[in-house]
Amino acid sequence: MSACTTCGACCASFRVDFSVHETQSEGGSVPDGLWVPVTDSIARMRGTDHGQPRCAALSGRIGERATCGIYEWRPNPCREFEEGSDACGQARRRHGLSPLSASFGG
Template sequence: MTAPEATNNPCIPCGACCASFRVDFAREELQSEGGCVPDGLAIELTDTLARMRGTDHARPRCAALVGTVGQAAGCGIYEWRPGPCREFGLRAPMGIGDEACARARARHGLPPLP
């Protein structure tokens, strides 16, 4: 479910970002296009753009999210997740405590991380 090196990361049991934001990514990241993201977990939007299933719902929840947000959640395709998911954690040290993280956690009734 998660990469071994990420086990001490407080983001891993959270999952709030995976149940808060739309995830659009380059279609070339799909397995059928030579990438790693499983095609069945994405919706092809245009010739160049795809979206993770479930992230465009009124109450978003990525189809790859496994578990309960805020308690024990993780990405079912962690090693194969699309670029925007990888980049989310780079905006702040390990993605912890930035503004988007705080908004996602608040959406699920969770306090911000330090």
């Protein structure tokens, strides 16, 4: 099992901006209603621009059982995020979780 199916820290740590062309209304797959416009060309996942970000598509409890409700339709920044990367470690620390190398042997 991937650490990502129980973690969710990245979904509650960073702002997620992406091209409006990835939105449903522009022919992409990110469901309308889960993003907000930033500019004419940039969209943002709803909830990720708060002081304590939490993506509107995230379900569950961080560090225990967290899942993305739109995993198949998530935007590129989410697709490109790497499990075990420095950013992953930063997000996990923000939520009091141990690094993946210690807990998952990664």
